[in-house]
Amino acid sequence: MHSVSEENYIKTIYHLQDGKNLVSTNDIAGRMNTKASSVTDMLKKLADKNLAEYIPYKGTRLTQNGINCATQIIRKHRLWEVFLVEKLDFSWDEVHEVAEQLEHIQSRKLIDELDKLLDYPKYDPHGDPIPDAQGNYEKTAKTAISKLQKGQSGVLAGVHDTSTRFLQYLDKHQIELGTQIQLIDLEAFDGSCLIKTDSKELHISKTIADNLYLKILK
Numbered sequence: 001m002h003s004v005s006e007e008n009y010i011k012t013i014y015h016l017q018d019g020k021n022l023v024s025t026n027d028i029a030g031r032m033n034t035k036a037s038s039v040t041d042m043l044k045k046l047a048d049k050n051l052a053e054y055i056p057y058k059g060t061r062l063t064q065n066g067i068n069c070a071t072q073i074i075r076k077h078r079l080w081e082v083f084l085v086e087k088l089d090f091s092w093d094e095v096h097e098v099a100e101q102l103e104h105i106q107s108r109k110l111i112d113e114l115d116k117l118l119d120y121p122k123y124d125p126h127g128d129p130i131p132d133a134q135g136n137y138e139k140t141a142k143t144a145i146s147k148l149q150k151g152q153s154g155v156l157a158g159v160h161d162t163s164t165r166f167l168q169y170l171d172k173h174q175i176e177l178g179t180q181i182q183l184i185d186l187e188a189f190d191g192s193c194l195i196k197t198d199s200k201e202l203h204i205s206k207t208i209a210d211n212l213y214l215k216i217l218k
Contacts, residue, residue: 006046077102
Protein backbone atom coordinates (compact mmCIF):
# COMPACT_ATOMS: atom_id res chain seq x y z
CA MET A 1 0.00 0.00 0.00
CA HIS A 2 1.27 3.44 -0.89
CA SER A 3 0.56 6.88 0.56
CA VAL A 4 -1.45 9.49 -1.34
CA SER A 5 1.71 11.55 -1.76
CA GLU A 6 3.65 8.58 -3.16
CA GLU A 7 0.86 7.82 -5.62
CA ASN A 8 0.74 11.43 -6.79
CA TYR A 9 4.48 11.34 -7.50
CA ILE A 10 4.23 7.99 -9.29
CA LYS A 11 1.45 9.27 -11.54
CA THR A 12 3.32 12.51 -12.27
CA ILE A 13 6.51 10.69 -13.21
CA TYR A 14 4.54 8.31 -15.43
CA HIS A 15 3.04 11.18 -17.42
CA LEU A 16 6.34 13.08 -17.65
CA GLN A 17 8.47 10.12 -18.74
CA ASP A 18 6.38 9.44 -21.84
CA GLY A 19 8.99 9.05 -24.58
CA LYS A 20 11.85 10.10 -22.27
CA ASN A 21 14.68 8.07 -20.82
CA LEU A 22 14.85 10.00 -17.55
CA VAL A 23 12.64 12.63 -15.91
CA SER A 24 14.45 15.51 -14.23
CA THR A 25 13.85 16.49 -10.63
CA ASN A 26 13.08 20.05 -11.73
CA ASP A 27 10.40 18.87 -14.17
CA ILE A 28 8.69 16.94 -11.38
CA ALA A 29 8.98 19.89 -9.01
CA GLY A 30 7.49 22.21 -11.61
CA ARG A 31 4.56 19.89 -12.34
CA MET A 32 3.81 19.33 -8.67
CA ASN A 33 4.51 22.90 -7.57
CA THR A 34 6.99 21.87 -4.90
CA LYS A 35 10.69 22.23 -4.08
CA ALA A 36 13.33 20.17 -5.84
CA SER A 37 14.68 19.07 -2.45
CA SER A 38 11.27 17.64 -1.54
CA VAL A 39 11.18 15.77 -4.84
CA THR A 40 14.62 14.29 -4.19
CA ASP A 41 13.51 13.02 -0.78
CA MET A 42 10.46 11.32 -2.31
CA LEU A 43 12.44 9.80 -5.20
CA LYS A 44 14.74 8.14 -2.67
CA LYS A 45 11.69 6.68 -0.90
CA LEU A 46 10.26 5.40 -4.17
CA ALA A 47 13.62 3.87 -5.06
CA ASP A 48 13.76 2.10 -1.68
CA LYS A 49 10.36 0.56 -2.48
CA ASN A 50 11.49 -0.50 -5.98
CA LEU A 51 8.94 1.83 -7.58
CA ALA A 52 11.48 4.11 -9.26
CA GLU A 53 15.13 4.20 -10.23
CA TYR A 54 16.79 7.39 -9.02
CA ILE A 55 20.08 8.56 -10.49
CA PRO A 56 21.42 11.59 -8.56
CA TYR A 57 21.90 14.73 -10.68
CA LYS A 58 20.44 12.99 -13.72
CA GLY A 59 16.84 12.06 -13.02
CA THR A 60 14.47 9.19 -12.44
CA ARG A 61 12.40 6.56 -14.22
CA LEU A 62 9.72 4.25 -12.94
CA THR A 63 10.51 0.58 -12.51
CA GLN A 64 8.03 -1.95 -13.87
CA ASN A 65 6.45 -2.04 -10.41
CA GLY A 66 6.09 1.74 -10.58
CA ILE A 67 4.57 1.60 -14.06
CA ASN A 68 2.08 -1.02 -12.91
CA CYS A 69 1.13 1.15 -9.95
CA ALA A 70 0.75 4.24 -12.15
CA THR A 71 -1.54 2.55 -14.66
CA GLN A 72 -3.80 1.34 -11.86
CA ILE A 73 -4.03 4.84 -10.37
CA ILE A 74 -4.90 6.19 -13.81
CA ARG A 75 -7.43 3.38 -14.30
CA LYS A 76 -9.19 4.31 -11.06
CA HIS A 77 -9.17 8.01 -11.88
CA ARG A 78 -10.67 7.59 -15.33
CA LEU A 79 -13.26 5.02 -14.25
CA TRP A 80 -14.45 7.37 -11.52
CA GLU A 81 -14.74 10.16 -14.09
CA VAL A 82 -16.95 7.94 -16.24
CA PHE A 83 -19.04 7.02 -13.19
CA LEU A 84 -19.52 10.65 -12.18
CA VAL A 85 -20.65 11.65 -15.67
CA GLU A 86 -22.79 8.62 -16.52
CA LYS A 87 -24.34 7.80 -13.16
CA LEU A 88 -24.34 11.06 -11.19
CA ASP A 89 -24.84 13.58 -14.01
CA PHE A 90 -21.64 15.52 -13.43
CA SER A 91 -20.47 17.54 -16.42
CA TRP A 92 -17.04 16.81 -17.90
CA ASP A 93 -15.59 20.00 -16.39
CA GLU A 94 -16.57 18.95 -12.84
CA VAL A 95 -15.09 15.46 -12.56
CA HIS A 96 -11.28 15.84 -12.53
CA GLU A 97 -10.84 17.22 -9.02
CA VAL A 98 -13.31 14.72 -7.53
CA ALA A 99 -11.59 11.83 -9.33
CA GLU A 100 -8.25 13.07 -7.95
CA GLN A 101 -9.59 12.21 -4.50
CA LEU A 102 -11.30 8.94 -5.45
CA GLU A 103 -8.27 7.54 -7.32
CA HIS A 104 -6.55 6.75 -4.02
CA ILE A 105 -9.17 4.22 -2.85
CA GLN A 106 -7.29 0.97 -2.40
CA SER A 107 -10.02 -1.68 -2.83
CA ARG A 108 -9.26 -3.63 -5.99
CA LYS A 109 -12.63 -5.39 -5.78
CA LEU A 110 -14.46 -2.04 -5.71
CA ILE A 111 -12.67 -0.84 -8.86
CA ASP A 112 -13.26 -4.14 -10.68
CA GLU A 113 -16.96 -3.95 -9.82
CA LEU A 114 -17.05 -0.30 -10.89
CA ASP A 115 -15.52 -1.29 -14.23
CA LYS A 116 -18.16 -4.02 -14.62
CA LEU A 117 -21.00 -1.65 -13.65
CA LEU A 118 -19.89 0.78 -16.35
CA ASP A 119 -19.65 -2.04 -18.93
CA TYR A 120 -15.86 -1.83 -19.23
CA PRO A 121 -15.47 1.62 -20.85
CA LYS A 122 -12.44 2.18 -23.06
CA TYR A 123 -12.24 5.98 -22.72
CA ASP A 124 -12.97 8.57 -20.07
CA PRO A 125 -15.14 11.71 -20.61
CA HIS A 126 -12.12 13.62 -21.94
CA GLY A 127 -11.19 10.98 -24.52
CA ASP A 128 -8.27 9.47 -22.59
CA PRO A 129 -7.90 5.65 -22.71
CA ILE A 130 -8.72 3.65 -19.59
CA PRO A 131 -6.25 0.90 -18.68
CA ASP A 132 -7.78 -2.51 -17.96
CA ALA A 133 -7.06 -4.57 -14.84
CA GLN A 134 -3.71 -5.65 -16.36
CA GLY A 135 -2.71 -2.08 -17.25
CA ASN A 136 -3.32 -2.48 -20.99
CA TYR A 137 -5.22 0.15 -22.96
CA GLU A 138 -6.19 1.00 -26.50
CA LYS A 139 -4.17 3.65 -28.30
CA THR A 140 -5.94 5.78 -30.88
CA ALA A 141 -4.03 7.93 -33.35
CA LYS A 142 -4.89 11.53 -32.51
CA THR A 143 -3.51 14.78 -33.94
CA ALA A 144 -3.62 18.27 -32.46
CA ILE A 145 -5.48 20.81 -34.59
CA SER A 146 -2.28 22.88 -34.68
CA LYS A 147 -0.57 20.03 -36.57
CA LEU A 148 -3.22 19.70 -39.31
CA GLN A 149 -2.96 20.87 -42.89
CA LYS A 150 -5.49 23.39 -44.16
CA GLY A 151 -8.68 21.65 -45.19
CA GLN A 152 -8.12 18.56 -43.06
CA SER A 153 -11.03 17.35 -40.94
CA GLY A 154 -11.39 15.14 -37.94
CA VAL A 155 -13.58 14.21 -35.02
CA LEU A 156 -12.68 15.53 -31.57
CA ALA A 157 -11.28 12.50 -29.76
CA GLY A 158 -9.49 14.04 -26.79
CA VAL A 159 -8.45 17.18 -24.92
CA HIS A 160 -5.04 17.69 -23.34
CA ASP A 161 -6.18 20.42 -20.94
CA THR A 162 -8.88 19.09 -18.61
CA SER A 163 -9.14 22.22 -16.47
CA THR A 164 -12.59 23.51 -15.60
CA ARG A 165 -12.07 26.82 -17.40
CA PHE A 166 -10.97 25.17 -20.65
CA LEU A 167 -13.81 22.66 -20.71
CA GLN A 168 -16.32 25.40 -19.96
CA TYR A 169 -14.90 27.33 -22.91
CA LEU A 170 -15.54 24.32 -25.14
CA ASP A 171 -19.08 23.94 -23.77
CA LYS A 172 -19.70 27.61 -24.55
CA HIS A 173 -18.88 26.94 -28.20
CA GLN A 174 -20.73 23.59 -28.39
CA ILE A 175 -17.51 21.61 -28.81
CA GLU A 176 -17.46 18.13 -27.28
CA LEU A 177 -16.08 14.67 -27.96
CA GLY A 178 -17.42 13.56 -31.33
CA THR A 179 -17.69 17.08 -32.75
CA GLN A 180 -16.47 17.19 -36.35
CA ILE A 181 -13.91 19.95 -36.89
CA GLN A 182 -12.22 21.20 -40.05
CA LEU A 183 -9.17 23.44 -40.17
CA ILE A 184 -10.06 26.30 -42.52
CA ASP A 185 -7.00 28.50 -42.04
CA LEU A 186 -3.80 28.61 -40.01
CA GLU A 187 -2.18 31.96 -39.21
CA ALA A 188 1.59 31.72 -39.69
CA PHE A 189 2.24 34.75 -37.46
CA ASP A 190 0.90 33.39 -34.17
CA GLY A 191 -0.40 29.90 -34.90
CA SER A 192 -4.04 30.86 -34.38
CA CYS A 193 -6.61 28.97 -36.43
CA LEU A 194 -9.95 29.37 -38.11
CA ILE A 195 -11.93 26.19 -37.66
CA LYS A 196 -15.36 25.02 -38.73
CA THR A 197 -17.41 22.89 -36.35
CA ASP A 198 -20.77 21.23 -36.79
CA SER A 199 -22.51 24.52 -36.09
CA LYS A 200 -20.22 27.46 -36.94
CA GLU A 201 -16.82 28.90 -37.81
CA LEU A 202 -14.61 29.93 -34.91
CA HIS A 203 -11.21 31.59 -34.44
CA ILE A 204 -9.09 29.83 -31.81
CA SER A 205 -5.66 30.56 -30.36
CA LYS A 206 -2.62 28.33 -30.80
CA THR A 207 -2.97 27.27 -27.16
CA ILE A 208 -6.47 25.98 -27.83
CA ALA A 209 -5.40 24.35 -31.11
CA ASP A 210 -2.60 22.56 -29.24
CA ASN A 211 -5.08 21.17 -26.73
CA LEU A 212 -7.72 19.75 -29.09
CA TYR A 213 -6.92 16.30 -30.53
CA LEU A 214 -8.73 14.92 -33.54
CA LYS A 215 -9.12 11.49 -35.02
CA ILE A 216 -8.46 12.34 -38.66
CA LEU A 217 -11.17 11.55 -41.19
CA LYS A 218 -9.82 9.78 -44.25
